[in-house]
Amino acid sequence: MQIYADNAATTKMSRAAIDAMLRCMEEEYGNPSSLYGIGQRAKDIMEQARADVAGVIGAEPGEIYFTSGGSEADNQAIRSAAEMGKKQGKRHIISTAFEHHAVLHTLKKLEQEGFAVTLLDVHEDGLVRVDELEAAIREDTCLVTVMFANNEIGTIQPIREIGAVCKKHGVLFHTDAVQAAGHLPIDVKADNIDMLSASAHKFHGPKGVGFLYARKGIRLVNLIEGGAQEKGRRAGTENVAGVAGMAAALKESAAHMQENAAHMQKIRDRLIKGLSEIPHSALNGDASKRLPGNVNFCFEGIEGESLLLLLDDRGISASSGSACTSGSLDPSHVLLAIGRVHDVAHGSLRLSIGEATTEEEAAYIVRNVKEVVEYLRGFSPVWRDLTSGKTPFIL
Amino acid sequence: MALYSEKVMDHFRNPRNVGVIEDADGVGEVGNAKCGDIMKMYLRIEDDIVQDVKFETFGCASAVASSSMATELIKGKPVSEALKLTNKAVAEALDGLPAYKMHCSVLAEEAIQSALDDYYSKHPEKKPEA
Numbered sequence: 409m410q411i412y413a414d415n416a417a418t419t420k421m422s423r424a425a426i427d428a429m430l431r432c433m434e435e436e437y438g439n440p441s442s443l444y445g446i447g448q449r450a451k452d453i454m455e456q457a458r459a460d461v462a463g464v465i466g467a468e469p470g471e472i473y474f475t476s477g478g479s480e481a482d483n484q485a486i487r488s489a490a491e492m493g494k495k496q497g498k499r500h501i502i503s504t505a506f507e508h509h510a511v512l513h514t515l516k517k518l519e520q521e522g523f524a525v526t527l528l529d530v531h532e533d534g535l536v537r538v539d540e541l542e543a544a545i546r547e548d549t550c551l552v553t554v555m556f557a558n559n560e561i562g563t564i565q566p567i568r569e570i571g572a573v574c575k576k577h578g579v580l581f582h583t584d585a586v587q588a589a590g591h592l593p594i595d596v597k598a599d600n601i602d603m604l605s606a607s608a609h610k611f612h613g614p615k616g617v618g619f620l621y622a623r624k625g626i627r628l629v630n631l632i633e634g635g636a637q638e639k640g641r642r643a644g645t646e647n648v649a650g651v652a653g654m655a656a657a658l659k660e661s662a663a664h665m666q667e668n669a670a671h672m673q674k675i676r677d678r679l680i681k682g683l684s685e686i687p688h689s690a691l692n693g694d695a696s697k698r699l700p701g702n703v704n705f706c707f708e709g710i711e712g713e714s715l716l717l718l719l720d721d722r723g724i725s726a727s728s729g730s731a732c733t734s735g736s737l738d739p740s741h742v743l744l745a746i747g748r749v750h751d752v753a754h755g756s757l758r759l760s761i762g763e764a765t766t767e768e769e770a771a772y773i774v775r776n777v778k779e780v781v782e783y784l785r786g787f788s789p790v791w792r793d794l795t796s797g798k799t800p801f802i803l
Numbered sequence: 804m805a806l807y808s809e810k811v812m813d814h815f816r817n818p819r820n821v822g823v824i825e826d827a828d829g830v831g832e833v834g835n836a837k838c839g840d841i842m843k844m845y846l847r848i849e850d851d852i853v854q855d856v857k858f859e860t861f862g863c864a865s866a867v868a869s870s871s872m873a874t875e876l877i878k879g880k881p882v883s884e885a886l887k888l889t890n891k892a893v894a895e896a897l898d899g900l901p902a903y904k905m906h907c908s909v910l911a912e913e914a915i916q917s918a919l920d921d922y923y924s925k926h927p928e929k930k931p932e933a
Contacts, residue, residue, distance in 0.1 A: 711839055713863035714815070721816065730863070731839045739839065751836035787821045789843040790836050790861040 410723045411769045415610075415701055416559055416587060416760035417727055421657070422612035428656035429614060432649035440646050441637070450648050457655035461619055464662045465604065466595040473620045473628065473638050474651050478586035479510035480631065481605030481620035484642075485582045486514045486553060488628045489603070490523060492580070493550020499523045500549045502541065505745040506530050507555055508584055510605075512741075515553075528554075534563035534693035534746050542573045551580045556588035556604075560729055560742040560758055561693030562702025564592065571600025580626070586610055586618075587699060590661035591669070596621055608654035611661045617650030668763045672700035675761050675770045679703045682774030686781055688794070690803045692743060692756065703759040704729075706748060708803045709791030710755045710784040712739075718780045719757075724773055729756040751790070752802050807864060808898035814868035819875050822857040828925065831917025834910050840866045842914040844874070848922055851882050851929070858914070865897075865904040866911075872896050873911035882922075883931070888915055 412420070432453060438446035440454050459469045475481045486501070493499060503515055505527045515525045526544045528536055536554055545552075552574050557564045567583060574581035582603040585594060589604075590611025596604060603626065607618040622628055634643025661668070680691055680703055688708040707715070712728030719726055729740025731754060738744070739753035748756075759773065785791040793799045807815070824845035834841040840862035847855040856878050858870040873893050877885040890908035894900045900908055923930045 709861065711862050711866075714867060717812075717815065717864050750839075754836070754839040787818070787859045788861040789832060789841050789859040792823075792859060 409769065409772055411765070411773060412725050413759040413761055413765065413773065414725045414727050415762040416562075416699075416758065418609045418615065419612045419762060421609075421614060421653070422660055424660050425608075425613050425653040425657040429649040429653040432652050436648070440648060441635070453652050454646055454648050457651045460655040460659050461651075462621075464594070464658050465589070465621060466597050467621050468624065470639075471596075471621055471624055473622060473641055474646060475605075475618045475620050475642060476616055476647075477618040478508070478584065478605050478607035478610075481607075481618050482508065482510040482553075482582075482584050483514050484620055484628055484631050485603040485605060485622065486511065486518070486551065487631065488622070488626065489551035489553075489580045489582060490518050491629045492627065493548075496550070498548040498550035500526070500546050502526045502528065502544050502549060502552045502554075502579075504528045504530050504536055504554055506534070506558055506560075506742040507553070508559055508586065511553055511555070511584055524548075530563075530745050532747050533697075534558060534561045534742075535697060536565050536570065538566055538569045538573055541570060542577075545573070545577050545579060549577070549579050551582060553582040553584070556583045556585035556594070557592065557699050557702075558693065558742060559587050560740055561704045561746065562587070562699035562760075563693040564588070564697045564699065567601070568599045574602075575600045590658050591665070591699060591701070593665065596623070602626060608650065608657060611657050613654040613657035614650050617647050617654050619651075619654070664763070669700040672761055672763060672765070675765050675767065676700060676703055678767065678770045679759060679761070679773060682770070683777060686778055688801055688803045689781075690752075692746060692748065699760075701761045701765075703761070705757050706743070706752045706803060707755045707757065707781050708752055708801060709788050709794055710781055712754055712756050714784055715755070715757055715777075715780055718783070719776060722776045722780070724776060727758045727760075729758065730754045749802060806901070807868070808900075810872075810896070810898040811865060811868040811900065814871040814897065815864040818858075818860075818867055818871040820857050820871065820878065821859070823859065824855060824857050827857075827918075829918040829920075829922030831914050831919070831921055833913045833917050834862070836861065839863070840907065840910055842866065842870050842910050844870075844914040844918040846915075846918045846922060848882060853877050853880055853882060853885050862907065862910075863904070865900050865907040868897055869893050869900070869907040869911040870914065873908075873915055877915060882919065882929075885915060886919060886931075888912055 440451035589606035712730030
C-alpha cells in the first residue's frame with residue numbers, strides 16, 4: 409500500500425490545475441505585457457485568475473499580488489508593514505514563537521535593523537491568547553503577524569478576534585495562511601485581515617507560485633525591482649501558467665471545502681484515537697481547533713527519522729520534527745514552543761492527510777505506526793531507562 | 804540521490820548485534836537524548852578477544868547503522884584492534900555518511916571506547932602499558 413500522508417509539505421496537483429496550466433503552456437503562451445492578441449489573452453487569463461483568487465477570500469482583485477509562493481509573500485508583507493511603521497516612528501512587531509521560518513527569519517533581520525519583536529507564547533495547546541496579544545500592543549507597534557494555522561501541529565488561531573484587536577488599536581495585521589488557504593473558510597474583510605500570504609502547492613496547485621493579499625491602501629515595498637508587473641510591486645514576467653493553475657486549484661478546493669473537511673476530520677480523529685493507544689504518546693496541539701488533515705504526535709523513547717524511514721519502507725510518506733529531519737541539532741521550534749522538551753520532541757511524527765485518504769488507509773497507518781514504534785523502542789536505551797524506572801516518563 | 808547509501812539502509816533496516824549482554828565485561832553509553840542520539844554498547848571479552856558485542860541505540864538511521872557497523876568491525880577481534888577503531892573506519896565501511904551525519908560515526912567510536920574504558924576499570928591488570 410502506498411499512502412501519501414504529507415499534504416502539509418505539498419499536495420498532488422488537481423486535474424483542473426494541470427489542465428489550466430497546460431492551456432497556458434500549449435496555447436496561450438503569450439506575455440501578458442504584449443499588446444497583440446496572444447499577449448492580451450494571457451493577460452485575460454491572469455486577470456481572471458486574480459479575480460478568482462480574490463473571490464475565494466472575499467478580497468478585491470486589485471488587492472491580490474502574485475508571488476513565487478508563501479515565503480515571498482511573507483517577506484513582502486512584513487517588510488512592507490515595517491517600512492510603513494518606520495515612517496511613523498513605529499518599530500515594534502508582534503508575532504508568535506511558532507511561525508514559519510519565512511516569518512521568523514524576516515523578523516530576525518528586522519531586529520538587526522533596529523526593530524523590536526515580541527514573540528507571543530502559544531501555550532501547550534498551540535493557541536495564541538487574544539488578551540495576551542492585546543496586552544503586548546504598544547504605542548509603537550506597527551504590525552501583528554500570526555499564522556492562520558500552524559504547519560506542524562495544525563492549530564488554528566483565533567484570527568478574526570486577533571484581527572479585531574489589531575483594528576481597534578490601529579495596527580496592521582498580517583497572517584501567513586499557507587496551511588489554511590483552500591482548507592478553511594477565509595473572509596479577509598470579516599476576519600479583519602490586512603495582509604495574507606498563501607501558496608498554491610498546499611491546495612493542489614503548482615509549486616513556485618502563491619499570492620499576497622494586501623488591503624487597498626497598503627503600500628507594498630518591492631523585493632524584486634524591474635518592470636511594472638503587479639502594479640509595479642513585483643517585477644518579472646508573470647508566471648501565467650502558475651497563477652492559472654493556482655486559481656483553478658483554489659476554486660475547486662473552495663467549492664468542496666465543507667465536504668472535504670468533514671471527510672478529513674473523520675479520518676484525522678480516527679488516526680488520533682488509534683495512535684493515542686500507543687503508551688507514552690501525546691497529541692501535539694489542541695485536539696479540535698486544528699486543521700482537518702493534521703495529526704501530530706510525540707512518542708517517547710524513539711527518534712523521528714528512524715520512524716519515518718521505516719514507515720517509508722511500509723509505503724507511508726510522513727514527516728517529523730526531529731533534529732535529524734530538520735538538518736540542525738535542535739528539534740522543531742514549533743514543538744519546543746508548545747513546551748515539549750528536546751528528548752520528546754525528537755520522537756515526533758506528523759501525518760497530514762488529504763481528501764483522498766481512506767478509512768482503510770488510516771487503519772493501515774495506525775497499525776504500522778504502532779508496530780514501528782514498538783520495534784524501535786525494543787532497542788532504545790532511552791526506552792530501557794524509562795521502563796526500568798531509571799528515568800521518569802515525561803509523557 | 805538517496806539520503807543514505809545502500810549499506811547504511813541495510814544496517815538500519817537489519818541491524819546486526821542488537822540487544823543486551825547480561826553481566827557484560829564492559830558497558831559504555833554515549834550521547835544524550837537532548838541531541839537526539841544515544842548509543843549503548845555491551846562487550847563480552849575473553850582471552851583479550853571481543854567474543855561478543857551488542858548495542859542499543861536511540862537515534863536516526865545513520866546512528867543505528869553506525870552502531871551496527873561498529874559492532875561488526877570489532878566482533879571476534881582482539882581488544883587491541885577494537886581500541887583502534889575510528890569513526891572514519893565506521894563511515895567508510897558504510898560507504899560514507901552525509902557530512903552532517905558524520906557525528907553518528909563519532910558516537911559509535913566513542914561508545915566502543917567507553918565500553919572498553921569500563922572493561923579496563925574493572926580489569927586494570929589488562930590495561931595496556933601507555
